[in-house]
Amino acid sequence: MFAAIRAFVAVVDEGGFAPAARRVGQAASSFTRHVDALEGELGVTLLNRSTRHVSLTDAGETYYVRAVAILASLEEANRSLRERDGPPRGLLRVSLPASFARMHIAPFLPRFMAEYPEVELELLMSDEIINLVERRIDIAIRLGALESSSLIARRLAPHRRIVCASPAYLHQWGTPAVPADLARHACLTFAFADGERRWRFTDSAKQVEQIRIKGPLRANQAEALKEAALAGYGVVMLPTWLVGEEIAQDSLRPILTEWQADIGRLGKPPQANSGIHALYLPDRRGSPKVRAFVDFLAQRFGSPPYWDRAL
Incomplete structure (x- = not known):
């Protein structure tokens, strides 16, 4: 069946049975037999055929996308076996x-x-x-x-996500001691399509608390939120890989570290994995x-x- 799938993909790629046959030096009739057999096996017509050209049917378009992926995966599997005992290349x-x-x-x-x-x-x-x-x-x-x-x-x-703010912001507005304190702070957060803005905190006893937050900036890009936090405009929750260097340099200071912080979305549990x-x-x-x-x-x-x- 793989030979029939290859023939079908080749006919589509080359725009006809004759061009596909010329590419590999075979008779066009062999490609016709393969595609006929494939259509018979599937019970659908894959190609509209005329004396001048071929075109995909609706079923053919769907099958072509899957067939290309299957052949690519098969080729990669073959290549992986050939390369398995050799150096990375x-x-x-x-x-x-x-x-x-x-x-x-x-x-x-x-x-x-x-x-x-x-x-x-x-x-x-x-x-x-x-x-x-x-x-x-x-x-x-x-x-x-x-x-x-x-x-x-x-x-x-x-x-991991961590809540942090600049030293200047914390000096001016104070350091939140518990998650509920964030309701009185300017928070910089991601912009979600549903408008939901909650941060979720899980304590050592696995008790979960969701805090509705507000602030001067929402963005769909984390680096913009980090820049605003560095400039002293509020508290931010970001991945540690994004702010680890700033925390090491004391440009940002972590807060509420006794809790596991996460972006709270209604109806979604904490991300355990x-x-x-x-x-x-x-x-x-x-x-x-x-x-x-x-x-x-x-x-x-x-x-x-x-x-x-x-x-």
Whole structure:
């Protein structure tokens, strides 16, 4: 059946049976037989055919997207088996959250490239959650709680949030002693589509308290909130990887550290499995280049991660 799927994809890519056959030096009739057999197996028509050209049916469009992904995954599985016993080599496509990658991955890339000169890196730096199969991604670095999936996940570091403010702000307005005190402070927070603005705190007894907060700035970008906090405009809750350096330099001071802090969303429980993870498909498990990159990041981050050592 894989031969039939390959024939179907080739016909679509080349725009017809004859061009697909010419590309591989085979008879057009063999491609016709494969596609006919595939349509018979599926019980649907995949291609509209005329004497001059072919086009995809609605069912064909859906099947084509899946077929391309299947063939790409099969090719990667074959390549992984060929490479399994050799040194890390070949193209490695990595999806990375933009801000985290700029701060904590990009600075280490020259060293990785020096250690693994046969690996060719392609980085997709975006906060969009993308489909690894459709985009042919080898590794995705994800922040926060993991959704249930068939992907293999390796935890690289904890993903903690911390509440902090500048020394100048705390000197002027005082330091909150308990979460409820935040109701009287200017808080800088993320802008959610539903307008909900709550911070959630969990104490050592696992008691959860949600605090409705207000303040002069909402933003959908964490670095903007950090800059406002550094300038003394309020209290902010941000990941430790984003503010660890500022805390080490005493530009920001952590507060309410006896509680575990999180962004509170109504109807959602605290994120018990929140972390920084490397995700990859099961067929990438034995790939030397995947293993090399993930091991490299784990070693660079350390345990505890270097950005948490001042906390």
